[in-house]
Amino acid sequence: MEKKMEKTENNATIEQMFKSGAHYGYSKSRRHPSAKKYIFGAKNRVEIFDLEKTEKALEEAKEFVKSIVENGKQIVFVSGKNEFKNVIQYGAEGALQPYVAGRWIGGTLTNFSEIKKRVKRLVDMKEKKEKGEFSKHTKKERLLMDREIKKLEESFGGIVSMPNLPSALFVIDSRKEKNAVAEAIIKKIPIVALCSSDCDFTDIDYPIPANDSSLASVTFFVNQIVEACKSAQNATKSKV
Numbered sequence: 159m160e161k162k163m164e165k166t167e168n169n170a171t172i173e174q175m176f177k178s179g180a181h182y183g184y185s186k187s188r189r190h191p192s193a194k195k196y197i198f199g200a201k202n203r204v205e206i207f208d209l210e211k212t213e214k215a216l217e218e219a220k221e222f223v224k225s226i227v228e229n230g231k232q233i234v235f236v237s238g239k240n241e242f243k244n245v246i247q248y249g250a251e252g253a254l255q256p257y258v259a260g261r262w263i264g265g266t267l268t269n270f271s272e273i274k275k276r277v278k279r280l281v282d283m284k285e286k287k288e289k290g291e292f293s294k295h296t297k298k299e300r301l302l303m304d305r306e307i308k309k310l311e312e313s314f315g316g317i318v319s320m321p322n323l324p325s326a327l328f329v330i331d332s333r334k335e336k337n338a339v340a341e342a343i344i345k346k347i348p349i350v351a352l353c354s355s356d357c358d359f360t361d362i363d364y365p366i367p368a369n370d371s372s373l374a375s376v377t378f379f380v381n382q383i384v385e386a387c388k389s390a391q392n393a394t395k396s397k398v
Contacts, residue, residue: 171216172209178378180368181207183355190333192359196367205355212368216379219350219364220386223326227255227390231325233350234317235380236338238262242330242376247316249380253387256324257316258338267341270323277318280310326350328383331370333357352379 175181183189183197183205196215198208226233235250235257237243243259250257258266266273284307286292292300327342329335329351339361342349350364351357352375359365369375 169213171213174378175209175212175368175375178369178374179372180212180375180378181209182369182372182375183207189355190358193353193355193357193367196359197355207355207367207369209368212366215364215366216382219366220382222348222364223328223350223383223386224390224393226325227253227387228394229325230394232256232320233326233328233383233387234258234320234324235328235383236262236335237330237376238335239330241373242380245373245377245380246330249384250316253384254319254391255387256318256320259316260312262335262338263313264337265341266317266338267323267345267347273314273317274321276310277314277320280307280314281318283307283310323347329362330376330380331357332362332365350383352376 183193185203186200186205189197189205196207196211198206200206223233233255235246235253235255237246237259238261246257246259250259263273283303287303287307292303295303323345324347326348327338327350329338329349332339332349332351332353333356335351339349339351343361348363349361351362351366352370353359353362353365353367354370355367357365357370359367366379368379
């Protein structure tokens with residue numbers, strides 16, 4: 159393991175991944191067969207990702223993301239893990255992309271016409287509240303409307319800026335987000351995903367083999383995708 163790391167110590171990206179703990183997978187007993195080719199070895203019964211392969215996969219994913227954004231299309235950031243909620247939200251907002259930071263609502267992709275109605279309901283209610291139109295209602299009615307806005311915001315607030323189906327998904331932990339992955343596959347929407355050793359890599363168009371449960375690791379990869387989005391946006395602006 160030390161010999162392998164010595165060969166790549168001059169690679170800044172790999173060094174950053176190593177510092178963030180991106181190389182840690184799970185135990186061999188939890189490994190999905192499709193992850194085997196990305197595993198370098200094991201340490202204290204924990205499998206270790208080959209970060210040279212991770213770096214290559216990351217670059218391929220970033221190039222794909224750039225191609226999406228350069229064409230004015232959207233990629234949805236997705237993670238249902240509470241500990242990554244802020245990372246996903248701030249990252250997506252910084253990249254000017256929609257996001258789902260919380261529970262995936264069934265039908266978000268496969269029944270998008272209905273989802274758009276819920277989003278419209280959220281937008282309409284927030285506008286009415288801002289205009290003071292709630293004041294004509296009773297205190298109890300205002301309370302119920304505020305609760306509805308909060309519930310709609312939690313479910314659909316991150317995709318208000320998504321008028322049409324996205325052109326790609328960026329998923330943290332494709333195993334946990336199996337419902338989002340399944341809907342994307344049905345709708346033939348490409349998937350970029352941060353996948354640990356327990357994930358099925360065959361379902362993912364652009365898998366990034368690395369630790370998907372550590373805040374430091376997830377933050378690193380989210381920032382990498384955000385940078386790819388911003389780079390594409392700057393490139394587009396320079397052409398205008």
